[in-house]
Amino acid sequence: xxxxxxxxxxxxxxxxxxxxxxxxxxxxxxxxxxxxxxxxxxxxxxxxxxxxxxxxxxxxxxxxxxxxxxxxxxxxxxxxxxxxxxxxxxxxxxxxxxxxxx
Numbered sequence: 001x002x003x004x005x006x007x008x009x010x011x012x013x014x015x016x017x018x019x020x021x022x023x024x025x026x027x028x029x030x031x032x033x034x035x036x037x038x039x040x041x042x043x044x045x046x047x048x049x050x051x052x053x054x055x056x057x058x059x060x061x062x063x064x065x066x067x068x069x070x071x072x073x074x075x076x077x078x079x080x081x082x083x084x085x086x087x088x089x090x091x092x093x094x095x096x097x098x099x100x101x102x
Contacts, residue, residue: 028083029079029081029083029084030081030082030083035082035101035102038060039060039061039101040061040100040101041098041099041100041101042056042057042060042098042099042100043098045057045095045098045099046095046096046097046098047094047095048094048095049093049094049095050068050087050089050093050094050095051068053066053087053095053099054066054068054087057085057087057099061085061101063082063083064082064083064084064085064101065083065084065085066085066087066099067084067085067086067087068087068089069086069087069088069089071089071090071091071093074086074088074089074096074097080102081102082101082102083101084101084102085099085100085101086099086100087099
């Protein structure tokens with residue numbers, strides 16, 4: 001019985017995590033071009049709460065959308081989109097890596 005319950009819970013968690021990744025509202029990809037300058041990466045946001053970082057990024061560069069990733073390893077699409085900034089949180093909900101356009 002214990003093995004069946006564990007298997008069911010594990011399957012449920014996998015299903016939920018896939019749903020969360022798929023249902024994340026990524027903006028349509030705008031590829032091409034490059035991004036140079038201070039509004040392309042934000043090293044000063046490492047350690048900042050992710051929602052606050054998203055707000056700062058979107059105010060600094062209105063052409064991008066900050067996408068807060070689940071804290072399960074910060075898995076995301078590997079395509080380069082010039083209108084998207086992946087925000088990778090640590091286990092405390094703070095920015096773990098430097099957010100960059102692309």
